[in-house]
Each structure stands twice: as C-alpha cells, then as structure tokens.
Amino acid sequence: MHMQRISAIISVLFLVAIASCSRTSIQEGVSFELAQKRGEQVSGITYNLTFNIPANIEQDITGTVDILFNLESKSDVVLDFRNNSDDAILGVWKNEKTIKYYFENGHIVIPKRCLSTGNNSITIEFTSASGSLNRSQDFLYTLLVPDRASTVFPCFNQPDLKAQFILSLSIPAKWIALSNGKTDSIQYINNDIKSVFFAKTKPISTYLFAFAAGNFRVETKTVLGKTFSLYHRETDTEKLNRNLPTLFNLHAQSLTWLEEYTGIEYPFNKLDFILIPGFQYSGMEHPGAIYYRDSRLLLDSNPSPTQKLQQANLIAHELAHQWFGNLVTMKWFNDVWLKEVFAGFMADLIVNPQYPDIDHDLSFLLSHFPRSYSVDRTKGANPIVQSLDNMLNAGTLYGDIIYHKSPIMMRQLEQIMGKNAFREGVREYLNVYSMGNAAWDDLVSVLNKHTDNELVEWAHIWTKETGRPMVGYSYSVSESQVNLNPLDSTPTPPMWLEVSSAKMGTKSIWVDKIPLSFAVENLNNEEELLVNSSGMAYGCFVPNNLTAESIRKQVDGIRSPTARASFHIALYELLLDGKIAVNDYIKLIVQQVAKEEESQIVTYLLGQINTVFWRFTDDQIREELSEDIEKMLWKMLQNAKTLEQKKPILTCLTSVFITNETFTRLYSAWISQSVQGVSLSEKERTNLAYQLMIRKPELYHTIALGEIERINNPDRVAQFEFTLRAISPNLSERIAFFESLKSVSNRKPEPWVTEALYWLHHPLRSDFSVRFIEPSLDLLPEIQSTGDIFFPKSWLDATLWGHSSEDAYSIVTQWIELNNLSPNLRQKLLQSADMLFRVNGLK
C-alpha cells in the first residue's frame, strides 16, 4: 500500500512534467467548491460501462467507460478516479484518438483544448480499486455510497450530477448478475465466460449505481401486478420457502402504498432485490437493485411480531427511498439525513396499520428517543444538519441523530402542519424536483406554502442546535399553574408538549422557550399531573425535588404506557447525569420489570438491566446483584405465557448471568436447543454458545465443535469461525486476531469484525482487552477511509462497550489530547466514549 502511494506520486510528477499548461492544484476527494463549479458546467451525463470480472479474486477487475456529457462552456473537465495503483489508467481517448490528460490527487483532468462546448465523449480504460467491490470466492457486489463510485470507475462523483448508465459485465459463465437496469441480453463468449448486457437506466446519482454477480439463485414472482426477482445464496430451503411469499408480498404492498401516497408511479424501470450474507448495512436502496443483509429478511422459525414488524419496516424503508432519495436526491451529501428521515417516516406510515396489536406510539418513543439522547447528551453531539467540506468525509455524517432525532422532528412537523397539508406539501416537493436534486431549505419553502405556521425559524432550531434538554416542573395548587424550569443550559426546540390528568384529560401546550408557565384545570396535587404524557416532546420532563421514594410512587401511579415509558427514559437520563444513585436505579428497574405488563416496556427495562449491570458496576457489585437478578429473570421466564414474552427475558438472562446454577441451566439449554418452552433458533443458539464459552473457557473446544456441526450454512460457519478467534481461551490467539485487523483485507465483512470485537472486549475479559484500546483508536482514521459508513462508530462502540475502568478512561482521554482527529471523527469518539466518561465521573 505504501509502495503504491509512492509510485502514484512519481507518476503524477511525470505527468506534471509533460503538461504544457499551468493549473491550480485539485484537492483529494470532491470538495464543495469543485462540486459547485462542476454542477454549473456539466450536465446530460451518460456512462457507457463495461467491466471484466474474472472468477479468480487475485486478478484485477478492468473496465472501459464512455462518458458522454454536455459542457456549458469550454473549460478543463475534472473527473474523479481514486485508485492508488500507478497503472490504473490504461488510456484516455476522444474519438479514438489518445489524449493527454493530467492525473492529480485522484482526479483525471481533461484539458479544455480537447473538449468542446456542448456534447463531448471521452473514453477511458481503467483498473478498478478493490476496496468497494466486496469480492468473495464466488460472488461480488459493489457498495458505492457515499463517495466510493470513483474507486470503481472514473466519474463525476457528486449526488447532483445524475447520469444514465448503460452497463455490460463479463462474468464467469456459471454466475448470474444484477444491476439497476433490466437485463437486456446475455452472450456466451466461450464455455467459461459470458457477457450480460443491461438496459439504460433512468438518471441516478453515482452513489446509487450498483451491480452484483456470482453464485446466486433467483426467484421471480408477480404480486399485485408487480414483478420482482429475488437473488439469494440461502441453502436452507425450509427457511427460504417459509420467508419467500412474505418478502414478495411486502415489496408489492409497500410499492402500491407509496404510489398512492405520493401520487407518482414507481419511478424506475424494474425492481429486484438481493440478499447478501455479511452485508454491511441492513439494506441499501439502489434503484432497481435493492440490497439486504440476508439475516434481516430471512427470519428464523417462530419470529416474534416485533421481528416481523422490523422485517416489513426495513422493506418499506428501502422502497420509500425509491421516491425519497432516488427520485429526488439531496444536492450535497450534508442533506443525507433528509432521505433517511423520509424513508423512516414513510415506513412507519406503511407498516404500522398492519400491526394493530402493537402500540406504535410507544414503539416510536422507545425506538427513537433513547438512541437520539445517546448521542445528543454527549460532548460529541452533532446537529441534524452538519456541514460537509468534501465528499471524502460524507460517511461521518451518518449516525443516531440522523436516524433517530430527525424522525422526532418530522413527527412534530406533521403535527404542526396537519396530516393532509403535510402530504400535499410532500407531493408538490416530489413533483417539482422529480429526477433531480433538492436541499432541505427547498423542502422547507415548499412546505411553508401549505401551512400558516412559520417553518423557517422552527426548522433552524431543530436542525442546527444540539443537546437533550432536561426540564423540571412543579405545580402550584393555589394558582392552578404548571411551571417549567430548565435543569441545564440545553436549548429547548419549539414543539408541542402534552400534559394530562384523569380529571382534565389531555391538553397540548406550545413550548417555544423555557422557563414557561401555563394554566391547567384544578388538580389536587402535583402527582395527578403527567407532563409529556404522549412522550413526543424532545427532552426529559421530571418533577422538581425527586427522591428515590417519590420516583417509585410516581412510576407506580402512571397508567398510560407512553407516559410511563417516557418517565423511565427520563429516569435513565437522571442516572447518567448523576442525579439518581446507581443502586437506587437498579433496585427500581428490577422491581418495575417484574410487575410491568406492557411487553415493549418490559423489553426496554430488560435492556436497561443489561446496560447498567455491565457498565455501571464492578465485579464485586455484580457478585452481590447477580443471584437476585438471575432468580427474578428465571421466575419471569417460567411465568411468561407467550414466546414473545419469554424471548427478551431469555436474551437478558443469557447476557447477564454469572452464577454456576444458571450456567448449568443454560448449558443444557444449548445442548437441547430449548429452555422453558422456548426452542432456540440457530442465531440464539450460536449467541448462547459465545456466552457460555466466555464464562467457561475450559469448555471452549467442546462448545465450538458442537456448534460448527449444527450450523447449516457454510457462510454462517465461516462467520462463527471468525468470531471464535476473538473468544479463544488462548491469549496469544486473541492477540493475533487483533493484530490481523491492522490489515484492511482482514477487516471484512465488517459486521463480522464488529461482532468479534464485541466478544473480545466483553466486560469479563476487559482486564486483558484494555491493551487493545489504544491501537484501535490509532487505526480509526484508516478505518474511516477504508471502511463503510457505519464502521468507524461500530468499531468504536464494540471497542469501548466492555470497559469502565479508570485505566480505560485515562487511555481514551490521553489519546484524545494527543491526537488531532478530524472534527467529525472526534465527535464519533466522544459519542462512543461518553458512557466510559460518565461512569468514571460518577465514581
């Protein structure tokens, strides 16, 4: 790698030497300035692409591209091509004549003397860099979001330069392939190689261009008049057949719903989807060729309603992107959050009515607020709208604020505008910017026309400020008045706040500043009043002068599940701010979980037990707590009536147990694959195997062999064996595993790495693994430049989750002081290390 860089520099120097005209230097990546300038100069782009894909993964993938484009006025044209290999550009032609070009910092510069105003066509032969081709022995897939298209072929790599693609792939004859366009024809070159030709696509951004090829099987079905093909590698036919009809139905239902809601027919020519083992994300919305991680869609037998809802929600999310993101795309990647919030919002609208038995307000509350606060409470909190200087940093924009705070804002927006006006505004936005690009401000000005409220200022505060507000309240009986007072300096965004009591019912209060006082109908005392009873206001609302006793009384008295969940979320924030003692908190939630009847809150509280047990206690306190907690969980497991109730209890027990008694119970559960009426799915059994091996290293070999024998898919056996190296009782094997991660080729598939790191840093192993923290942080900038978008944060989370010691604390704080990270990466580190900081602050 180092050698390649040096030779690339030499070749640049050589090209500079032969260049005949002077020029200013071009930054690496696509800077905002370059994107703006190019956006004005270039339009009407078509890429006519051919790739030669050999079966042997040691051999390079080469390709040819004809780039047709329109040039506004005669000027140099800068193409992006990031391959560090010095001979990656095999030739550049115009009308079959070789032209002299410059190569600088990942850009091919075509001098203006070779170009004309109006139509131009440039041909380039190249070798693709391997980083974003995700090659395995018998398949590969491109993943080019956000800025990786230019590592695979020369292009204008910015979201507002949409282009039409004409693709052909030369692949091993036994493989099949899919891409954004329809398969037009297939030609066999010889017995071993064939060419697959795809039809021209609609205009799409470069980050959405995709192809996958390999040893896949394909199933095609027509539902509700829509035809879909599903590509997969699943060998468990029972599992496949169980899931297939649902998958086709869900795609058809979501598609039909979206056409109805938006008033716009599905905007692309065809829709296929592919299930990829070890895929980096849950899903990726490439137009016409959606990718999914196989395990997210192929559910084990007896899935819970929540798992089914998540499966449906993921499909609806990726389909919503076909309109929100693919049809109308952000101008610049700083607005990437907008397509995500729309996809999430639409997915809820589509899927929730199909599950009338689930309390969706409660589900929204529990899935978005805690995760939004998990970032917004930290010193690394970022606003919804972040600035982006260069596409190279686009991956660092993603995170929990985009996925969890923006839906909360969107829900407030719909409440302010009303459902119908909101829908009309969204339809206008999609029509005005169809097949083009729009920024957040463009959306706000369209929506503003559909409401009497002033949205510009409102939007500014929600999208540009950070922080999770803590608000105290008190009730004055004599004045019939509620007083809200700030508990810290975090600004409160303008929003609706619901308050309720049995006598008064529910009342909505517009909150645009705090302190604030408002009247309520006569109450006898403060305890009758629920502030933020719907849970939808952003921030934690807690009575002033809380004590452990008053908390217990208060929470016992709240009947509404959303109000109760909202109160629990606020209590956890108080714990993290050091305003409730750890012991009081644990006792409270252990008591509460045993009597809670709403299953979603039970699941939330079980998660809290797990978090507090591992992150806020040490070995001694765990010893003291474990017997009671395990007894309580075992009893809950026995008493729970349905599988849906039993599963989260078992997950919690499996995660927190340390006594021998529970070990024996769970070891026999692993052998018999069932416990207390729950039969374990393969995933649950494998997870249990890891937990058992961590606790009793002497059984490592027995359990590992037993598990390998029972996993019934080669891709999953490979993943299991990968993780084993991080769990091994042999310390030098664990060190060797970590050392291997220093090489980029060993850091794939990324979800495997994240999972293995999770076990490597398990709290029961943290005394040993603390040594890996510093080298892991050293690798961070490289992880960002070579890994996919969620990898830096998941790398950090998996590295730090198991540590609460002072040693770990000082390693991280000193490292931050000594190293000059880019601002966005620094934020990620401060987010991931927040719990470690807090726990040490509380000591």
Ligand SMILES: [Zn+2]
């Ligand atoms: Zn998305």
